Amino acid sequence: MNWRTFILAVAILAAALGLAIDKRASAATPDDKATPEVAVKIDNFSFSPATITVEVGTTVRWTNRDDIPHTVVSDDWIFKSKPLDTDEQFTYTFTKPGTYGYFCSIHPKMTAKIVVH
């Protein structure tokens, strides 16, 4: 066995190991849970529900059902969407507990909040 063969064998082994580790990491196990999701509807110049309580790790999905564009912007600008036309959506996953007030930057009187615990 010469050095070239040895190096090739090591490389193939390393690649195989890397693939195996990656596959194991991405495979769903019986204990894995899909990211929980909560829906908020934007309609008639309001967010509905206006206040929701979710757990850390929850994804909130806003859907604009109104005839005109709206945005979703948190009070401290942690999350902000582009202008959403009718039926467009915006999502954000909350990874830290707290109370997050948000509003529509086009219509600032549209406000709501999300409580994360």
Added chain:
Amino acid sequence: MVLIHFPIALCLVGVLFDFIGQWTKKPLLVDVAYYDLLLAAISTLPVVMTGLLAWHWQLEGQRLKGVLLLHLVLGLTASGMICLVWSLHFRAHRNPEAKLPLYRVPIELATAVVVSLTAHLGGFLSGVNGSG
């Protein structure tokens, strides 16, 4: 948002006074129309500026589409047309012997239509006109 009412009202009233002044042959009304249009043209400046600033600050200059883009285009067009109409009156106002050109009539009518459309769209976007 209050600012926008000035160019709308001044432009529409200016056009109206111009038509009535020409129809009843009362130069005073035409003079009033000139000053209305002058103030309308001047007031388009802060309106356009605040609109662009709102786009920059509220929407972070994001790419617009749909109704918002339409409002931007119509608003800029309306502002330009108001200034154009005023400039036509300015030429006649500066030279007392000069007459107002007849071709200004369709331009003024078109300006009134564009201003009204823009205003209606703005009211729709702001929720004043209701969401349909």
